[in-house]
Every structure is written in structure tokens, then in C-alpha cells.
Amino acid sequence: MSLDKEVTEYASKTPRSRALHEEAVAVMPGGNSRTTTFFDPYPFYFQRGQGAHIWDADGVERLDFNNNYTSLVLGHAHGDVVKAVQGVAENGLSFPGPTEHEIRLAEAITRRMPSLESLRFTNSGTEATMNAVRLARAFTGRAKIAKFEGAFHGTHDWVMVSVSPDPKAAGNRKRPKPVAWSAGIPPAVLKHVVVLPWNDQEACAEILAKDGEQIAALIVDPILCNAGLISPAEGFLPWLREETQRRGIVLIFDEVISFRVAWGGAQERFGVRPDLTTLGKVIGGGLPVGAFGGRRDIMAYYAGGVRAARRARRAAARRRLAPADGHASQGAGERRRLALLAALDDGEADRLSLGAAQGRGDAAARVHGARERGHPHDPAWPRRHRAGHQR
Numbered sequence: 534m535s536l537d538k539e540v541t542e543y544a545s546k547t548p549r550s551r552a553l554h555e556e557a558v559a560v561m562p563g564g565n566s567r568t569t570t571f572f573d574p575y576p577f578y579f580q581r582g583q584g585a586h587i588w589d590a591d592g593v594e595r596l597d598f599n600n601n602y603t604s605l606v607l608g609h610a611h612g613d614v615v616k617a618v619q620g621v622a623e624n625g626l627s628f629p630g631p632t633e634h635e636i637r638l639a640e641a642i643t644r645r646m647p648s649l650e651s652l653r654f655t656n657s658g659t660e661a662t663m664n665a666v667r668l669a670r671a672f673t674g675r676a677k678i679a680k681f682e683g684a685f686h687g688t689h690d691w692v693m694v695s696v697s698p699d700p701k702a703a704g705n706r707k708r709p710k711p712v713a714w715s716a717g718i719p720p721a722v723l724k725h726v727v728v729l730p731w732n733d734q735e736a737c738a739e740i741l742a743k744d745g746e747q748i749a750a751l752i753v754d755p756i757l758c759n760a761g762l763i764s765p766a767e768g769f770l771p772w773l774r775e776e777t778q779r780r781g782i783v784l785i786f787d788e789v790i791s792f793r794v795a796w797g798g799a800q801e802r803f804g805v806r807p808d809l810t811t812l813g814k815v816i817g818g819g820l821p822v823g824a825f826g827g828r829r830d831i832m833a834y835y836a837g838g839v840r841a842a843r844r845a846r847r848a849a850a851r852r853r854l855a856p857a858d859g860h861a862s863q864g865a866g867e868r869r870r871l872a873l874l875a876a877l878d879d880g881e882a883d884r885l886s887l888g889a890a891q892g893r894g895d896a897a898a899r900v901h902g903a904r905e906r907g908h909p910h911d912p913a914w915p916r917r918h919r920a921g922h923q924r
């Protein structure tokens with residue numbers, strides 16, 4: 534059957550979808566908000582789903598092999614999920630404060646993934662990886678991140694690098710150049726993203742030996758889904774674990790997809806304990822939700838604001854000064870900085886206003902969302918702006 538014949542048959546079965554697409558194009562660029570869901574000549578519009586079946590706007594029934602990019606492990610409109618969502622909706626959907634539901638879900642996830650000693654929820658996998666990367670930077674005081682060529686970690690600038698680069702632009706496979714995946718990503722981002730070749734231990738070792746001291750986090754999708762589900766070579770993930778630990782780099786497992794491969798995700802399957810983990814819609818019955826979490830001392834950056842963050846950071850500095858933990862790989866400046874930080878008590882840190890030990894003050898010792906000074910809802914802020922207005 535030729536492609537033309539297929540397209541003609543598709544068009545004859547889907548006139549209502551075509552009409553809806555024409556309406557959509559008038560109000561949304563390309564007619565959608567999710568570029569990956571578009572295909573030529575126009576996508577069919579979903580009307581409903583049940584289990585593994587979907588029906589489009591023209592009533593055509595199809596078997597769904599995509600299941601919202603595999604996030605619907607229970608299929609469409611599973612009875613228990615529908616009942617749970619209805620129950621919540623009847624009592625109000627969003628509140629400016631915590632609910633018991635989040636505790637129960639956090640407990641269920643931390644039981645399944647022991648490396649998640651504590652976690653925070655987000656609205657998407659993208660926000661989970663964005664927060665994990667920011668947290669790793671806050672924790673280490675370093676600016677760069679490392680990611681693998683071909684890996685997709687969502688749509689914030691720091692990870693929209695070398696997702697599916699033109700090989701000509703990416704250059705040598707063993708030392709890939711960072712390539713922006715979208716217009717609008719500034720050159721400053723590319724300077725701070727180190728790109729690694731998947732499953733090439735020797736090449737990765739060379740790159741990490743050169744840039745390792747500046748890298749805050751190495752983020753890895755353990756089964757490289759975006760590039761077509763390329764499993765890690767035997768021993769590759771354990772080696773990454775050792776190498777990052779030695780160099781004081783936070784290892785982030787992005788398990789937005791790979792959480793499905795075992796009860797405890799790819800980290801259970803491959804026997805590797807990352808420092809941080811990110812999760813996506815699959816933890817919310819397919820609803821837009823995400824989470825990131827991991828080591829308690831790293832997550833402590835969110836717990837009690839500036840002081841807790843300093844304490845966590847000093848504890849990390851002490852650990853990194855221990856010879857078994859990569860001391861030899863640190864430069865003299867880094868060692869002096871860590872030694873000073875490890876020696877400070879809370880009072881001294883406050884007096885010297887060391888913040889994240891780089892002289893940047895309190896704001897640098899806090900990641901967004903922690904309490905204490907400078908919170909977006911601090912009454913000092915409106916006062917400051919009113920004062921400016923009166924002048």
C-alpha cells in the first residue's frame with residue numbers, strides 16, 4: 534500500500550479531525566501545544582479512551598500503543614483512577630497549602646525507591662529535572678552540568694542541549710560539542726553544559742577528567758529513551774556512579790520513563806544508587822505531575838532555609854575533604870575553600886555572610902522554595918516597591 538493511498542484513506546475517515554485542526558491553527562501555532570503530537574497532514578483528535586482503546590472525533594476506534602507516551606500504565610480511564618480523581622475534585626482541586634494526599638504519595642514513592650530519602654513534587658518532569666539541576670548547583674557551588682548526547686530531559690534551557698543534534702554540528706563523537714535544540718537558548722547555556730557520549734566509558738573518563746571539578750551534576754536517563762531505548766553497557770552506570778562520587782558531582786537519574794522497568798526503577802534494575810532522581814506523570818496516574826528527590830542532606834536545601842542549607846553544605850564539604858572522597862582530584866583553591874567552609878560554625882558563617890561559601894550572601898545559600906529571608910511573599914518586598922513608586 535503506497536503512502537499516498539494511506540493518507541487518502543486517513544483523510545476520508547477523519548473529516549471532523551481535519552475541521553478541528555483548521556480551527557486549532559487559528560488559535561495555536563501549528564494547531565497544538567505539544568509539538569511531538571503533530572503529524573502530517575493533521576493529527577486525529579481524541580474524544581475518549583478506555584483501557585487500551587481510543588476513539589477519535591469521527592468515532593474511529595483504534596488500539597493505543599502509545600498510552601500517552603507510556604505514562605498510562607493502567608490504560609485510559611481506569612476505574613480506580615477515575616474514582617480517586619472524582620473524589621478529590623468534589624472536595625476542591627487546589628489549595629495554597631499542603632494536603633494529606635501528598636504525604637501518602639511521597640511515602641509510596643520513597644518505599645519503592647530507597648535512594649529517595651525525601652522528595653518534592655512538581656507539575657511535570659521538566660520541572661523535576663530543572664529543580665534537580667538547580668539544587669545540585671546550589672549544593673556543590675559549581676556551575677556546569679553534564680548530560681549525554683541524545684538524551685531528553687524536558688524543555689528547560691539547561692537540558693535542551695544536544696538532544697538530537699546534527700552530527701556535523703556536534704563534531705567528534707568522542708568529544709561532542711554542545712548544540713542548542715531550539716532557537717532562543719543563549720550561548721551562556723552552551724558554555725555550561727558538558728556533553729558526554731553514551732556508553733563510551735573511555736571518552737567520558739577523559740571529558741570528566743578535564744571538566745569534572747566544575748561540574749555540579751551529571752544527569753542521565755539510564756536507558757536513553759529518546760535515542761530509541763539504548764540500554765546501558767554492562768558496568769557503565771556503576772562506573773558513572775563511582776566516577777561522579779570521586780569527583781564530587783551529583784548523579785541525577787532521570788527516571789521519568791525508566792521508572793517502569795522495575796518496581797524500584799532503573800536504579801533497582803541496574804543496582805546503582807543515584808544522589809537525586811526525577812520522576813514524571815507515571816506517578817500521577819498519567820496526570821501532569823512530577824517529583825524530584827534523593828539524599829536527605831541535598832534535599833535539606835529546601836527544608837529550613839538558609840541555616841539548614843549552610844549546615845548541609847558544610848557537611849558536604851567535610852565529606853568531600855575526606856581523602857577517599859576525591860580529595861586528590863581537587864585543586865588547591867577548591868581545597869582551601871572547602872576547608873574554610875567545613876571549619877565554620879553557624880555563627881561564623883552568619884558573621885562572614887559566606888552564603889554558599891562563595892561570598893555571594895544569603896540568596897546563594899538558598900534554593901527557591903526554602904523558607905526564611907527573601908521569600909517571594911516576604912512583606913519586605915511590597916514595601917520596597919511601594920517606596921520606589923513614591924520617590
Ligand SMILES: Cc1ncc(COP(=O)(O)O)c(C=O)c1O
Pocket residue numbers: 602656657658659660662685686687688754758787788789790813814823
Ligand atoms: C526522560 C525524560 N525526562 C523528562 C521528561 C519531561 O517530562 P514532562 O513531559 O512531564 O515535562 C521526559 C518527557 O517525556 C522524559 O522522557
